[in-house]
Structures are given as structure tokens and as C-alpha cells.
Amino acid sequence: MLEDVTTRVPRLEIEYCTQCRWxxxxxxxxxxxxxxxxxxxxxxxxxxxxxxxxxxxIDGEPVWSRSQEGGFPDLAVLKRAVRDRIAPGRDLGHSDRHEPS
Structure with missing residues (x-):
């Protein structure tokens, strides 16, 4: 018997290319x-x-798209983007430190 499946929120999805073996x-x-x-x-x-x-x-809303951004996300940048959506104001420690330009 199948149980009632409830989506837990927020739901983060990572869609990856199987052809590229990602x-x-x-x-x-x-x-x-x-x-x-x-x-x-x-x-x-x-x-x-x-x-x-x-x-x-996150919950169907884009956070990062390889086709639009032109590559893979830097993990620190991705963590900040996710944080800004689900836990604004949270300190991410070293991931909050921006590299000098």
C-alpha cells in the first residue's frame, strides 16, 4: 500500500544532464x-x-541555470543565493566572504 507522500518545503531541485554524466x-x-x-x-x-x-x-523558482549563467555555479555563490531565498540574514561564515575584484 502506498503512503501519502507530502512534499516538504522548501524543496530544492537540481536538474542535471544525464548525457553529460553530471x-x-x-x-x-x-x-x-x-x-x-x-x-x-x-x-x-x-x-x-x-x-x-x-x-x-527552490519551490520551482530558478536559483541557478547553467544555460543562463554560462557555466556551473561557484559553490559559495550558490550557497549565498540559496540562503537569500530560505534563510535571509543567516551568516554563512567563509562562504559570505567575497573574493576581491
Missing amino acids: LLRAGWTAQELLTTFTDELGEVALIPGKGGVFDVR
């Missing part, structure tokens, strides 16, 4: 975000995709 990158990114946002994230989903996709979304 599962390990997606899994590593998920691990880093789950480690940083242990109490703030409701769930993290890895979604297989195609065509070079590597997108990060």
Missing part, C-alpha cells in the same frame, strides 16, 4: 547544500535531464 556534480552540490542548510531545507531532489541542463530551483 550526476556526481549534482550529488556533490546537493550534499554541500544539505550540510549547510540542515534545518532550513525540507528536501532536495535530483532530477535527470538532457541537453546540457544544470539548473537549481
Whole structure:
């Protein structure tokens, strides 16, 4: 018998390209975000995709898109973007330190 499945919020999704074999990158990114946002994230989903996709979304809203940003996210930048959506004002320690321009 199937149980009632409830989505926990916020839900972070990482859609990755299976053709490009980016599962390990997606899994590593998920691990880093789950480690940083242990109490703030409701769930993290890895979604297989195609065509070079590597997108990060929170509750369906884009946080990072490889096609729009022109590459993969720097982890510190991604952590700040996620934090700004789910835990504004939270100190991320070393991830909050911006590199000199």
C-alpha cells in the first residue's frame, strides 16, 4: 500500500544532464547544500535531464541555470543565493566572504 507522500518545503531541485554524466556534480552540490542548510531545507531532489541542463530551483523558482549563467555555479555563490531565498540574514561564515575584484 502506498503512503501519502507530502512534499516538504522548501524543496530544492537540481536538474542535471544525464548525457553529460553530471550526476556526481549534482550529488556533490546537493550534499554541500544539505550540510549547510540542515534545518532550513525540507528536501532536495535530483532530477535527470538532457541537453546540457544544470539548473537549481527552490519551490520551482530558478536559483541557478547553467544555460543562463554560462557555466556551473561557484559553490559559495550558490550557497549565498540559496540562503537569500530560505534563510535571509543567516551568516554563512567563509562562504559570505567575497573574493576581491
